[in-house]
Amino acid sequence: MRSCILSIGSELLEGSVVDTNSAFIASNLAHYGSAPDMIRMVQDNREEIVSLFKSLSKEFDVILTTGGLGPTFDDITAECLASACGVEVTLNEKAYNHMKESLERAGVTVRKEHKHQSMLPKDCSLYYNEKGTAAGFGMHLNRADIICMPGVPVEMKTMFTDEVLPVLKEKFSLEEIIYKDLHFLSIPESDVDAVIRNLNISSETECIINAGSGKIVVKLRGHNSQEIKSISEKLSSHFKDHYLGDNIVDEAKLIIDLLRERDKKISFAESCTGGLLSEYITNISGASDVFMGSVVSYDNAVKQNVLKVPEEILKEYGAVSEECASFMAQGVKDLMKTDYSVSITGIAGPGGGTDAKPVGLVYIGVASKKGISVYKNIFNGDRQQVRMRSAKKALFYLLNAVKEN
Numbered sequence: 001m002r003s004c005i006l007s008i009g010s011e012l013l014e015g016s017v018v019d020t021n022s023a024f025i026a027s028n029l030a031h032y033g034s035a036p037d038m039i040r041m042v043q044d045n046r047e048e049i050v051s052l053f054k055s056l057s058k059e060f061d062v063i064l065t066t067g068g069l070g071p072t073f074d075d076i077t078a079e080c081l082a083s084a085c086g087v088e089v090t091l092n093e094k095a096y097n098h099m100k101e102s103l104e105r106a107g108v109t110v111r112k113e114h115k116h117q118s119m120l121p122k123d124c125s126l127y128y129n130e131k132g133t134a135a136g137f138g139m140h141l142n143r144a145d146i147i148c149m150p151g152v153p154v155e156m157k158t159m160f161t162d163e164v165l166p167v168l169k170e171k172f173s174l175e176e177i178i179y180k181d182l183h184f185l186s187i188p189e190s191d192v193d194a195v196i197r198n199l200n201i202s203s204e205t206e207c208i209i210n211a212g213s214g215k216i217v218v219k220l221r222g223h224n225s226q227e228i229k230s231i232s233e234k235l236s237s238h239f240k241d242h243y244l245g246d247n248i249v250d251e252a253k254l255i256i257d258l259l260r261e262r263d264k265k266i267s268f269a270e271s272c273t274g275g276l277l278s279e280y281i282t283n284i285s286g287a288s289d290v291f292m293g294s295v296v297s298y299d300n301a302v303k304q305n306v307l308k309v310p311e312e313i314l315k316e317y318g319a320v321s322e323e324c325a326s327f328m329a330q331g332v333k334d335l336m337k338t339d340y341s342v343s344i345t346g347i348a349g350p351g352g353g354t355d356a357k358p359v360g361l362v363y364i365g366v367a368s369k370k371g372i373s374v375y376k377n378i379f380n381g382d383r384q385q386v387r388m389r390s391a392k393k394a395l396f397y398l399l400n401a402v403k404e405n
Contacts, residue, residue, distance in 0.1 A: 001172040004028065004038040004060045006052065008077055009151055012041045021066040021156050028165060032174035044074045053084035054164040057144035062168065067151030071117040077148050082121035085139050092120040095135035102133040127163040136163065177300040178228055182218040182235055183244035185396040192216050193239035195238055198230055214392040244396060251395045252280045258402050259290040264339040268294035269307055269332035271345040272362065277391040292336040297328065307331030320345050322363050322374045329365035329372050339399060341367045342394050346387045362390045366401045
C-alpha cells in the first residue's frame, strides 16, 4: 500500500500549530509495515489542494488528509475534493444530523453557517466522528482512495483508529508487524552501528538506530520473530553494561514502577544537575509513592551542613570527587531514611575545569543496602548537555541498583 498524508491548514506552515496528526498516522501505519511514502503540509489554497488531489491520486493507493472540515470560510477540503473528482458538493443529511445533534447536546445554537460543514462531495463515503461534529468522508479518484479527517487531534485520532484503519487493514490485507525497541545509555552510536553491521540482518527485518538525549534506541521491525529475538539477545549481551531494556517508554517510570512494587523509597543529592534528576522523576505521575525528596547542594556549605560531608573531605579531595559523591549519597539516604539514594557532583562548564578535573567530569553515587558505588564519568557537550547526560546516567545506575536488589 503506497500512501500519502496531506496536512491541510495555513496555520501549520506558519508554525503556529504543530502537525502532530501526521506523526500519529505514520506511527500507526508503520505498525502494519506500511509507513507512508510521503507527508506534506498544504496551505488553505483551492488551486493547490485540487491540483495535489489530481496528481497524487495517480501515484498513491491511499491519500489521508487532516484539516479543513469545519464550518468556517477557510475550511475548503470538501469543496476541493469534489472539484478534483468532478462532482458537486451537496448537503449530506447524515453528516448534518450528526452535527446538529452534537451541537444541540453541547447547548450550541445551530446556525445556517454550520451547514457549510455538511456540504460534502456527492456520493462520498462517511466516517463517524465520535469526538466532534465534522464527519470524515472519502472518495475514489484515479488509483487512490482519498479519506479526509478533521484536524483536531483528539477527533482525528479516534476516527483514524476506529473508522479508517479497519477499512485499510481489510482492503490492503495489512498485518501488524513485530516491534522491538532496544534502549542503551551512554554509548557511541558508531559502536552500536559497528556491531549491527556484523549481524548479517536479513532484508525482511528492518533495523533503525536513533540517537538523542543521551540514549541510543535500536528499532527492530519485521515478521521474523526468531531473527528479531536473536538480534535483541546479541545486542543486549554485547552492550550489557549500557542496556536499559526493551520497549521502555521512560526509564524514570520503570524505576518508579519497580520501587512501588517493592515498597521502596528513593532520595537524591544533586550539585551540578541542580534538581534535573528530581525533575525527571517527578515528571512521572505517581512519583510521590516512592520519591521522598532531594537536596540541591550547590554550595559546599550545604554539602557539609545538610549532607554531613566532612570538611576535611572537601578540603583534601574537593566537591567534585569520588569521596564527596559517596558522602553525599549516604548523607541524603540517612537524612530522608530511604532505601536508595543517588548523588551527582561534577563540572558542567563552560568554566571551572582544570587539567586534573576537566569540564564534563561528573561523579555519580548510588547508595543501597549493599553499600555505596561511585561512578566516574566524563561527558562531552555544552553545559546543558553535560547536565542532561549526568541525570540520565544517574537514572541508569539507579535502575541497575534497583534491579540487582
